[in-house]
Amino acid sequence: MTTRILEVLVLLMSAWTLILGGVSDKMESDFFDNPEITVQLSHYFGPDEPSDAGYTPRGSVVIRSFKGPRFTTSQKDIADSDFLQIQKLAASNGYYFLKALVKTTSGDKIFQSFAHAQSLMQSGLSDILRIHVNPSGEIVAISYALAKNGFTSGTMKRVPHQFNTTVFVHHGELGPQPDTAPYLEKLEHERMAKERGEDPRDNRSFLAKYWMYIVPIAIMVLLSGASTPEEGAR
């Protein structure tokens, strides 16, 4: 239990630093060559099926660089009526829908995502947007998740009327490649060592290596040495 709380705390702190970082970056925006990317967020929390018209704007996230936490979120406070509606939705175990729209050169891309309204309330409206970027820097997908659990339980805190959004950027990896270079190098080393007639990994002493040859010779020498003085004595 304690570890859980700790985790949440750590995450909370990291989330805050991220957001603070985002704020402080505002001044640095001129340094980046990349054009800014704006993610338009709209949400839906009605009782029925979500329709395109039913979505209301929630705010936007401006990302200035995918390298590091450089983004700004601007989201208005939720109106009291809307807040009540989300609370009602949470009570009836409904879904909260989020749509993220990204304008790219090849056209608009819309990602529809969701969360349980109840969990959203329990998280104290703190959520995570995970933006997945491919190696060439285009947005592939935007995933939505909640940042914490059990915000309201225990201490019975009041849920704030503002979204506390954290943005994570995930860089898609280039697929793995067979790691041939070190292996070939190793083989080459071994081959060279063989040519030189030594095994680099065999660092035993001379005696340890060749005792099987030395011992018989030594015995023979000893034996022959033992027999000669006798002859001499005769």
Place this chain on the structure above:
Amino acid sequence: MPPPRGIFLFLIGWLSISSTTLALHEDQVGKFDWHQKLLGPVRFVFNDPHQPKRLLIGTENNVVGAIHGNTGNILYRQLLETTGSLLYYALQEDRQTISVSIQEKNLIKIRTFTAPTGIRIDEWIVEMEANLVTSFGNKVFLINSKNHPTETQVTTFNLKTGLANPVKKYTLPNCGHLIGVTGQYLICSKGTSISVLNLDDGSVTNEKFTEISEILELSTSGSGPIPGVVFQGDGFIKGFLLIENSKSGPELFPLQIQPSNSRVILSQFTSEERPLLFVTRLENSHTIKMEAYNRNGQVVSNSATLIQASMPLSSLLRCQGYLLNNQYGLVGVTKDELVFGTKADGTSTTTPQSIEWSREESLESIVSLEMVDYPSEVGPTWNPYLATMNVVHAFISRVKYEIESLISGESLYASDEDRFGLRKVIVFVTKVGKVIGMDSSSGSILYSFYLPDFSVFTDSAAFLYLQRPAKYTPLKPQAAVIYKSLSTGSTILFAFDPVVGKPLDEVRKFPPILQTQMLHLAGEETQFVKPILLLDVELNVWSYPKVEKVDGLKESLEIMNSYFFIAKKLRSPVLAGFAVDKQRVGEHLKAKQLWNLDLGPSELLGVYGKLSTERVHSQGRVLPDRSVSYKYMNPNLVVAVTSEPEAGNINLFLVDAVSGSLIHSFWHKKCRGPVHVVHTEHWIVYSLYNEKNRRIEINSVELYEGQSQSNSTAFSSFAAPPVEPIVVKQSYIFPTSIQHLAHTRTEKGITNKDILIALPTGGVLELPRIVVQPRVSHQHYTQQMQEEDGVVHSIPYQPELPILSEMIFNYNQSVKRVHGIKTWPTRLESTCVVLVHGSDLYYAKLTPSKTFDVLKDDFDYWIISVALIGLSLAAYLAKRLAARKQLDQAWK
């Protein structure tokens, strides 16, 4: 000079982990496994004039071969290119056959083979388009009538010179969609008019029948000495022999054929002294009538033969009659790709004859398959599952059962095989809509039935679910096949007993569907039937059996919206997630779309999930420093593979199918498919072709949660904050191309997993996963420390995976054109059964970690019991002696 120690160590590690000790003696071939060769959809059948029993066969999938007319056994089989299809296969001249197959759109390959052995003699390539082929003497006529039937283009290819003549154009006014070739003639019809063209000299005869209605069907006798044609329509039948008339072109000589409503099929029996023309028709579903005509168009006396079938035959597609020692024989092909034949050994000339053998050639294209335990024939009277209601009852029935089995000497299980669930019934659904049940112990067919109005969904899929296994003995096992209706496009569900092949319920119809899913929710009240949910295109959710009948389904829907679907949307690279909405539990349920994920701009190659019934024994992996790395075991994780053909990229996405969030992605530049994926436990292994390095690569990915586990009891896709897996990966070079990838699975997941790789050579490689497991570098635990500890945690990385012939588990029983590999657990933890299907069927038992829970065949019970008795006797004696000695000493 001694080999480097690294390689030596690697080899020792390799040999110790691979199950290569499963050496087989020659007399054991086929003892623990079986192998069946298949031909595929038969389109050409004719007999060898020198050996009438040898029937030469050509199939749609570019396979030529020969079968024995009395037994149906394959004498030889030649697999031509997988990409091509066979246009023509016929006898060419003495002991030679000729095949014409179309390669791509306009690449035609002409080959000649020896008829007795199927060895290829010659091959030519012609670049042109053709849709019909016939041959006469040394000439092959390649006909293109696809675009304009009335303007037929013919290219003559000379087999002697190997040269193609320039294209000739013929204007045939009576050419419609009905068109056929026989010998050197091309016949086509439109309405009631026909045109006959002699392809050899170019003469044309046009004729119009006045007394009949429209011609609906045209069938010819194929290549041979007696060219013939039959026109059929509403209530009439007109058969003709084609005769050459030097003055006025080809002439039609009428044949006296009895009028009949069923389809008439002509076939020629080529023989030097007595060529015959056979007219075959299906009288009723169990009877075939055959009559022979001679060269002059007269019926041969006493040639009328009736052939009785024990199984119902759907309509006849091809037939070949033959004469052997004054007895008529027949080989036929039905629409559902059943090849059957009589036995003409010259001993009995009685009519009706019976069908002696049959081959299910549709097994060549399997759409879906499942395995169910073979129920013991001597079923227990005591059922452990039904008797649980009352303790006293259960006890009494148990005692009764034990007494019964003592008296009768029969145990709960009929045989040794059954005790470990090694004997299965394999249920196949094939592309033509046939359901076939097969006994896994021998490969013999138990039952087969034809699904009327059958067609496959997109991606050539039909779903087969095992709703109730065989272990609830008084209750019958239940399977359900879900397919698309050919006529209406709606969805049909048919429930049947997978052991005997009898229907269990009436056919159910549903609207066109997006996705199906079987829930693992089976209780006593529902008689242990697992419900199937179907999501239709209008997002209605249907359940079979109905929601009200499924114990707990309604309740669990009311408690939480716990059922999720993932579906490919109609627009290609878009995945969408749906949840069953509890609010509208009415006549049927409703689903709500929760998320969508556009993976574009690209093309979706496939979505690979995990088996929902999979069991993983260990939650974590112990690292060399004694700490544990917990596995990321998200049951909702799917792998979506997309390709960008223009850029030449292959992309892999790990998607959580419930929350719709992307977990991770891999991008492969300058790569192309085919991509084969194995996704199980916490790891993924996939293969692709690297165009830059021009090699096949196998990539291995493992997902870990790290040193702590977020939730030890159940994984949640909605965990807040979301669980981020640690991704470990490694890549390997594979020396040959790959036809299919699969993995072994066992009941409890304790046994190691092997990766099964189907190779184009026909072998199936059983590669231990540890060989491709990503090597994790441990900072605090070096290789040297491992050696000091005497523990090898992982074998050293080697970029190229070798193919060791000992690891090919199907030894010399080659499996060609593999379409799929299905593995199934048995009740023995060590053992897994595997079925490889394609142009062959191969079934075997695999033991990835060797048979650790089975006593060896040569286990010496005698010596063990003698040793045990001897030891206890010795202990007793020693005790007595010791006691006496002590007593003696005490007296001193």
